[in-house]
Amino acid sequence: MYEHDVIVVGAGGAGLRAAIAANEAGADTAIVSKLHPVRSHTGAAEGGINAALQEGDDWELHAYDTMKGSDYLGDAPAVETLAQDAREDTMRLEHWGMPFSREEDGRVSQRPFGGLSYPRTTYAGAETGHHLLHTMYEQVVKRGIQVYDEWYVMNLATSDEDDPNDRECHGVVAYDVQSGQIEGFKANNGVVLATGGPGQAFDHTTNAVSCTGDGHAMAYRAGAPLEDMEFIQFHPTSLPSTGVLISEGVRGEGGILFNNEGERFMFEYGYANNSGELASRDVVARAELTEVDEGRGVDDEYVHLDMRHLGEERILDRLENILHLAEDFEGVDGLVEPMPVKPGQHYAMGGIETDENGQTCINGLYAAGECACVSVHGGNRLGGNALPELIVFGKRAGRHAAGEDLGDPEIRTGYGDDVEDETETDLPVQPGAAGLERSGGVAADGGVAADAEGALERAVERERDRVDRLMNKDSGVQHAEIRSKLQQAMTDYVNVFRTEAGVKKALKIIRECREEYQDVYVDDPSTTFNTDLQQTYETRNLIDVAETIALGALVRNEFRGAHWRQENQIRDDENWLKHTLVSWDDGEPSIFYRPVILEGEEKTYEPKERSY
């Protein structure tokens, strides 16, 4: 068994920042990550980091923009903390040597981004995430923080009181991908989950293969609710074969979208008569899919993004990296042919419910980064607001886990007297655990674990048994089959367009996936680098996470931010200024709501129409 004060699960921007903060607060800190830190998907972010750095800009404007962008589903204490701390934390990156792009006077450059009232997106070329990730990893090396890389965290070790609010997290169980060894990692002070997004729940995504929502699923099964999972951002221009993102820059420079008849559909069919291709992400994504659904898609799948008319010189000058992306990942030369694009899952606004200090309702369990929902993005994330979230809330979670006092949080977590139960929606199938899985819950073997070691040992035993079961079974279904069925269902029915009937259909297929999963087996007999086993674990997590997304999409019958429902295509502030929470409750999901907090430090944010 390994033992540290603070265990950080994940080594993307949020995990690295949390580890540095915990280390600086004096805690013996370790990072456990299934990927080597520099492989984390934070490295893929291109655009930038929003922070009010310049005179003329201030944090209040940043907070206002963020709240408006969230379609009034962000919690003011979190939104204001983000806006207030982003400056200091961005400057800290600069002091750690991050190579930001520079102006003639030597200051860091900032540029305009969608939904911002001031050009406050700070960037480092077209590789902001790459530099942020590497700069922070360098600081981890400098401080000698222990990194267990290529260790896959399988589950949390929590105590098993009936009420999740009384539970405590004592550590994690992980396995060494290289050797297959399964070990407990005891956390004396706290565990910080920083496992990134759940994009692999969808068939087509800009997220990495490793973005499988492991942290979401582990926290959920331990009793921490998942919040606002229905809010998924789809990016309108991703390459069809891989999901690689083609940035808004192309449309910003004048790139045009065409359907298979060569019509400039954003205008011709009136999707956005004023802004056309530059309308917000969700509007363009819905327009593209409508074209395809109505038979005007290319190959019945995508539309064309054309930039040839901009001329070779301008393209090479401003959009050279796009040429490389199209060439390398799609085999298309953007100078001579239009680029195929379609909407792809991009970002999850929801996640593990936390307060401003990153803590969940389970004592000692924290979450930060894309896996968490604190909530700053509410119904819709503004471009450039995820990276500051990583550093601001990663830092806070790390410090709090290390024992620093950050003041009492204003955001409440877990089931409590301020929530409202969901009572109205009929479910087409029973969600939650199936068969054997049900007995794998927190309180499975009865009685409250006496102490931390006991809880950890039992958690380790459970995972060893599970691995034995999966490895010893020699026929059945393989994870890849279940995973692709799940991803297809999500992309077919819980995508940009959502209808009650469609989402119900998805829930049925998810149920089937759960049942098939009872019969899953791992074919590769090796204990060395068994990715078959790892992916089998990940697939289970994807099923749980996909189900919460679909449940949220079913109950929230309104159109807010990125979530669109056919039956009620308006933002319904009367009924829906509240967060959706799904909690596992020992295998049977229950759904409840918590009101959004719109009262800030000094002012209240009045919901206004989100038009730009």
Added chain:
Amino acid sequence: MSTQQQEPETQEAPEDPEMKGTQSPQERRLEEKESGLTEDADSAGDLEGETVHLKVFRYDPEVEGKQEPRFDDFHVPFEKGMTVLDAVMYARDEYDSSLTFRHSCRQAVCGSDAFFVNGKQRLGCKTQIVELEQPVRIEPLPHQEVVKDLVVDMDHFYDQMHAVEPYFQDEETPAAADLEEQRQSPENREKIKMSSRCIWCGACMSSCNIAAGDNEYLGPAAINKAYKFAMDDRESEAIKEHRLRILEQEHGVWRCQTQFSCTEVCPKDIPLTEHIQELKREAVKKNLKFW
């Protein structure tokens, strides 16, 4: 087991740098790389509706039948835009779930999937299948211990990266305490731009004959990492000298024999050899100062 002994199939004769007029070998290689001259072939052309033949290296130290390295054949249906990574993922998901390789981002930023493809170090996700001659031969990176199939042990690579104190040392900056913004000219930022693009894929190290013979050689990626800091004006002269001392030790910059293999394989087009040469010059300058 190790692939230390394996010789690249398409070893290129060292070329005479004088052959092409005033162009430096560095420039010429980068140019060739851009124009695609160093690709195996574009003869494969249009593969629509066909299958792609892969020959994939297999090895597992504990599984019977895999302890002796072998090649497995896979025939994968071609799709437009298919990369080498797409092809091995297809083979794994549809034919053999034990086929093992690292991968994550699928967009050339995580550096996980450098393989030895048709005799050259390449990123699987950044290599279009149509550009390769068939059968496409996919092997783990040479000169590194093979853990299993296409997975190699990266520890040595990481150790070398860590050996150059790869972190900003800001003790000298007065602004550190109150986090005041440090100024940096756009020119200086441009100077370190290419060096800062490294994704730690290990392709350069694997292609380097010197690294193959001298296990302690820092290697192109680590030296390039040091270059990024040494050239950044935000660090002080004293720290730069400290960095140069690390680089000029026995297994540092002077080992490089400017063979350019690293530069040729780098998927991020970093002019590695040029950076190493520049550091040699800086080291000489620094030493002259003290004589």
